[in-house]
Amino acid sequence: MDSYSFLRELADSWVLLLLVLFFLGTVVFAFRPGSRPLHRDAAESIFRNENTPAAAREKEVE
Structure with a gap:
C-alpha cells in the first residue's frame, strides 16, 4: 500500500471521526x-x- 492510499483511508475514517x-x-x-x-x-x-448614546456623539462631532 502506498502512502497516499494509506493517508486517504486514514483521513476518510479516523480523522473525520476526530x-x-x-x-x-x-x-x-x-x-x-x-x-x-x-x-x-x-x-x-x-x-x-x-x-452617551451613539446618536448624541455624532451630533457633537458635527
Missing part, C-alpha cells in the same frame, strides 16, 4: 449551562466605557 467529535465538543462547550453570563459579558464588553 473532527466531528471536536466540533460536537466545541458546540457543547459553547452552549453549556452557566455560560450565558460569560457570553453576555464578552458581547457587551465593547460598550463598557460608553457614557
Whole structure:
C-alpha cells in the first residue's frame, strides 16, 4: 500500500471521526449551562466605557 492510499483511508475514517467529535465538543462547550453570563459579558464588553448614546456623539462631532 502506498502512502497516499494509506493517508486517504486514514483521513476518510479516523480523522473525520476526530473532527466531528471536536466540533460536537466545541458546540457543547459553547452552549453549556452557566455560560450565558460569560457570553453576555464578552458581547457587551465593547460598550463598557460608553457614557452617551451613539446618536448624541455624532451630533457633537458635527
